[in-house]
Amino acid sequence: MSWAAQEFETLDLGDARLNRRAVLLAEQLACKPGASIPNACRNWSETVAAYRFLDNASVTSQQIMDAHGQASVQRIAQHQVVLCLQDTTELDYNGQQMQGLGPLSYEAQRGMYLHPTYVITPEREPLGITNTWMWAREPKDAQGQRPGVLESSRWVESYERIAEQAAELPQTRHVCISDREGDLMALMVRAHEMGHPADYLVRCKHNRCLPEGGKLWPTMMDSAPLGCVRFEMPAGRGRKARVVKQEVRAQRITLQQKGQAAVEVTCLVASEIDAPEGVQPVVWRLLTNREVG
Template sequence: MGWASEELASIDLGDTRRNRRAIQLIERLAEHPTASIPGACNGWSETQAGYRFLGSETYDWLDILEPHRQCTQTRMAAHPVVLCLQDTTELDFNGQTIKRLGPLSYEAQRGMYLHPTYAVTPEREPLGVLDAWMWAREPKDAEGHRPGAPESLRWKEGYERVANLAGELPDTPLVYVADHEADMLELMVRARDLGTPADWLLRAKHNRALPGGEGKKLWGSVLESEPLGEVRFNLPPGRGRTARTVRQELYAQRVSLSDRRQGFLEVSSP
């Protein structure tokens, strides 16, 4: 029995043949992650069956993800702390004749966006994918506005899903971790209103003004405290930079932010 047979043992796509096809196709693609579907499959008949499977509208990607999500949750329960990481990536299909694609970073590009929640331990052991947002943007209108729901919702809803899961894992504290796009007061207020069932750690984007009317800002206030420690790591070379050793000091301080509704919101700022 292969790994996919074990991971997807509970898959239910309404037909045992579809279930077997899903497991086989996933194993083929995992064996050849950079190959095309014909390159990963064994022969033309298997390739055709793979395309039929992917083109079916009887089920969707969430049905395929569900057994893996269940296994991920089971693995999470065995750990004292789990980090739930969120970030967004572009799926670039520019130049391909695929329906219902949308703009990417540039309006002329075509593709989709994927925003998964990835569970890992603090020791960097991967546990699996919990859920994901996946969407195609609408083109901008004549006035430069993009119709549709605000894309920022993915961060707040991502926290809400982690918070819901925290209730099912009472012995495993969960930490929602997100990039600077998630530095939104709406997310912090939502976490507070839910009772903060999962901790959250956001990369700061805004040097927010602190209450008091003295011009005090978040980043300066945090840096006034004593450092908790230091980390060092090697930064690899990249576009316009050479490799170097980075030294970072760690700070933490509890501050109050105005939530514009009910006075102040207490947060810890690292």
């Protein structure tokens, strides 16, 4: 049995021929992930069959993702800790004649947004995608406001799905990881309300006011460093490779937003010291529900 047949063993599209086509198409696209469908398929008849499969109204992406999700959960259950990475990507279909598209970063662009949860081990072994949120933005109205669902809610809902899975797999610790866009009090409050079935680690974007006075980032920098870390930063984006030395600070902090419950978080700051002249120091600010020793 091929890897694709194992992966989609639970797939049921209502027709055995559709199930077989899904497996074959997965194998072909995996062999040439950057290729178009005609280039990935071996001949014209397979290309036509692939387009017919994708155009079949009885085949939905959710059915395929559900089968992949079940296989992913089996892999996740074999590990003590998994990292659940959530982020948003643009699907740019600008210039193509398609229905159901919406604006992207620029109003003139057309496409959709995809917000998946990609699960890996701490050693970076991929385990699968367990949740996806796809939507098309609505155009802005005359007042420049965009109607429709509040897009920031995708971060909170994705945490809820991760937490539900963590409750079903109590032997596996799930860590929800988000970039700066996921630095939302709503996410931290929701995790607190649920009792933290899944941990979270968020890159800190907001220099929040603290209930007892002062602001988060200066308060952190006024605390004594716990120690130092050193690593080699590779070259990229116009920068040269160099060794980075950072002081690490961690402190338990209470955060509260008007009208919301107060939550306790750990703020961890790693700030570069002795950076070369003319180079912006590397500073990481993270928030987590976990206590740091």
